[in-house]
Amino acid sequence: MIALTPDHALEVVNLKKAFGGLVVTQSVSLAIRPGERRLIIGPNGAGKTTLFNQISGDLRPNSGQIKLFGTDVTHLTPYKRAHFGLSRTYQIITLFTGDTLEHNVTLGLLGLRPSRWQMWRPLSFYGDLAIEARRTLDAVGLLHLAAHPVSDIAYGEKRRVELAMALAQKPRVLLLDEPLAGLSNTERSQVKSLIASIPRETTVIMIEHDMDTALDLAETVTLLNYGRVIVDGDRDAVIADERTREVYLGT
């Protein structure tokens, strides 16, 4: 049952995940309000991406629950979660390299539309899809490259295409896995303002190592270490916390 005004956009309860003997997620619980900007930090191997993969459905947890807007999605396949309003980007860029930027974004739009099953009508006949795709590319500042294949563009631009594909879906919950990784300073501030401009209808959960930029975007912060939530709460409280210093920021 979908509650009309759910308290939480995303709720993770006692999530556990082990690969053989290696426990990657020991016990993680999160509660994220609609519209919240949450930053997830932690040292390498803390289980951040594994957590994302369980939320998106790429990995099945051993136990625990994942709820989107009050509905238990723990056993739903990734594509069903996408139809529930969940979108994500990848730490390792995962684009359709032989296709144009416009086509990449179009796939993002198509994924949530019934017309993705249409077999008797060329894709190029869908003018509305093309317009929408180009509008999204314009929003990330890549309209001038719309007709270029992804393999032709620079790394920083590919990061923005990743973001455009997810944004095109107008998700209710957006998972960003290191959206700033490997970017130059200029590109970083471009992507930063892009993330800042995401409407409040979208709840944003972000993994990021670049604290200077990421903290500006975040309202709340979760610190993970060895698959556990160490500290969780308002940004300033978490940053001031001694354990954060110890585990992550260093002295």
Added chain:
Amino acid sequence: MKWIGVALIASSLLLPPLIAGDFYINLASQILIAGIFALSLNLLVGFGGMTSLGHASYLGVAAYISALLTSRYGFGHGAAAIISIAGTTAMAACFGVIALRASGLGFLMITLALSQVLWGLAYRMSDVTNGDNGIAGLTRPMPFGISLESPASFYWFALIVASFALVMMAIFVSSAFGSSLKGVRDQPRRMAALGFNPWLIRWITFVYAGFWGGVSGLLYVYYNKYIHPTSLSTTSSAEALLGVIAGGSGTLGGPAVGAALVLLLKNYASAYIERWNMLLGLVFLFIVLVMPAGLVPGFSRLTAQLRRESR
């Protein structure tokens, strides 16, 4: 330049029955049939990234069903054709559920195993299939009362069916669904995260490829008026796969060109060399070394390069 190409292709398709002898007209008909078969396999291999080594199942089963219904059970060609295509498509639906439990090499092995089962049945169930003797003495249909007995009339018939098949498959791969299919081939995880159901997309394609495999099987049995278990064999599947890869998988023209190449080698080289398969292997090796993407993509890249240099 483009129009010269179109004119060349059109004339090479339209001229055979007008200028060539019966032998060449028949060869051209066989190329058309093999072309449809290769195109249907290419939906799986080239556009879906599902390398099947059992595609002859659909050609063979459609041919056997039609042969049995018309020769033994007294069905007319129209009803037999419908039942045979429907049956083959239903079989593809079942085989797809089994084969798509795996991907890559596992998928290939399951399709191979399933086709071997059918091949074995065709040999062993001799009370039904007449075993190694095959089923002979079949007839060709007479659509709208037109006899297809002469090589030229059969060629026109095959050309119409092949053109229709090509157009349908061209629309299929350029459609929204075709884009989903190519996306699932390249980035299945991403596609699932975007809201696509990768399994269902693959399965529908598998069934659609089985359908067109069945259509080529019908033409095959009409042309030969005879069916033998070899048409179900791994060799038939492998030859088609070789054609698809040699011509250029994932392109529309490539598989047809590849299928033509295999057939021409088979017909000409086998007259001079007994082990024509060896020659096919060498030609294949040469293509893979010189044009790894296949003949059609290779030549289009070559002409593009020449044009740039002449500028």
